[in-house]
Amino acid sequence: xxxxxxxxxxxxxxxxxxxxxxxxxxxxxxxxxxxxxxxxxxxxxxxxxxxxxxxxxxxxxxxxxxxxxxxxxxxxxxxxxxxxxxxxxxxxxxxxxxxxxxxxxxxxxxxxxxxxxxxxxxxxxxxxxxxxxxxxxxxxxxxxxxxxxxxxxxxxxxxxxxxxxxxxxxxxxxxxxxxxxxxxxxxxxxxxxxxxxxxxxxxxxxxxxxxxxxxxxxxxxxxxxxxxxxxxxxxxxxxxxxxxxxxxxxxxxxxxxxxxxxxxxxxxxxxxxxxxxxxxxxxxxxxxxxxxxxxxxxxxxxxxxxxxxxxxxxxxxxxxxxxxx
Numbered sequence: 463x464x465x466x467x468x469x470x471x472x473x474x475x476x477x478x479x480x481x482x483x484x485x486x487x488x489x490x491x492x493x494x495x496x497x498x499x500x501x502x503x504x505x506x507x508x509x510x511x512x513x514x515x516x517x518x519x520x521x522x523x524x525x526x527x528x529x530x531x532x533x534x535x536x537x538x539x540x541x542x543x544x545x546x547x548x549x550x551x552x553x554x555x556x557x558x559x560x561x562x563x564x565x566x567x568x569x570x571x572x573x574x575x576x577x578x579x580x581x582x583x584x585x586x587x588x589x590x591x592x593x594x595x596x597x598x599x600x601x602x603x604x605x606x607x608x609x610x611x612x613x614x615x616x617x618x619x620x621x622x623x624x625x626x627x628x629x630x631x632x633x634x635x636x637x638x639x640x641x642x643x644x645x646x647x648x649x650x651x652x653x654x655x656x657x658x659x660x661x662x663x664x665x666x667x668x669x670x671x672x673x674x675x676x677x678x679x680x681x682x683x684x685x686x687x688x689x690x691x692x693x694x695x696x697x698x699x700x701x702x703x704x705x706x707x708x709x710x711x712x713x714x715x716x717x718x719x720x721x722x723x724x725x726x727x728x729x730x731x732x733x734x735x736x737x738x739x740x741x742x743x744x745x746x747x748x749x750x751x752x753x754x755x756x757x758x759x760x761x762x763x764x765x766x767x768x769x770x771x772x773x774x775x776x777x778x779x780x781x782x783x784x785x786x787x
Contacts, residue, residue: 486729486741490748497751500758511636513750518642519704520720521746522697525649526576526690527721528742532653533686534666534734535590539579540694541717542601547572547698548708549605552614555702559617561624568699569692575601576691580684598718605710614708621706628704638700645693650739662686666734716767723770724749726777749773 555564653659664672728745730737
């Protein structure tokens with residue numbers, strides 16, 4: 463009898479542990495069930511591939527945000543960075559008429575802007591919240607000024623071939639979905655299998671302890687922001703291909719909110735040191751599904767921000783309970 467009680471107790475503990483570690487997976491399953499209930503076409507291939515495709519641009523940014531948050535920091539400038547890079551990227555494309563040059567420019571310029579954030583945080587000893595709040599405002603202002611408040615339009619000569627990057631498919635799978643999945647796998651590998659990934663977790667868990675063991679904390683944090691800038695630059699390139707007209711004043715607006723929400727509901731600790739790329743991947747998919755559910759339920763789209771805000775608060779409260787704070 464006592465052995466049975468021990469077995470039952472052990473099973474309960476195991477189940478609780480599994481639920482704590484993979485709560486985002488259970489949330490995803492519940493959300494899928496709700497989506498099926500409100501939309502009988504939810505499980506069709508076209509619908510599922512569309513969800514992944516629509517999640518891709520914000521999702522790539524969210525992957526970088528995961529890195530920054532695990533390292534114990536935050537980046538509020540990703541939306542403005544995306545708009546800045548996309549606007550100038552279109553100028554480069556129209557000038558050179560070469561898509562590859564534009565891609566290289568977007569990746570390099572995004573990395574540069576991310577590195578500026580990292581330098582101000584690590585060398586300037588300013589809190590990431592303050593630095594990225596300032597650059598969020600600065601980057602948006604500069605690109606709006608450069609565009610004189612108007613849009614950056616892709617030239618008619620480049621429109622067909624450039625547009626195909628966002629609208630094209632390979633074996634029936636949207637290009638954007640393929641790129642998103644590929645970058646997610648690469649980021650998961652970076653975080654799980656490389657020394658850099660392990661250092662990011664160590665810095666986020668306890669930066670002083672990491673420093674004592676020989677980890678260059680400043681370099682790790684700066685690289686985290688640089689990689690986030692790189693991924694934001696790639697997103698800006700894809701966003702330009704999808705829209706072909708970048709209205710700098712409002713394009714990529716609130717992308718930082720979506721990225722943070724995806725990271726939070728994907729199970730990454732907002733205090734740093736813990737999280738998974740796969741969780742963020744599911745997190746951004748869940749956000750897209752929630753938007754679909756709200757539309758199907760005929761809830762005013764103006765309330766999307768409210769829903770996302772509530773999701774972030776609930777996710778953070780669950781994380782605090784999980785960590786026993």
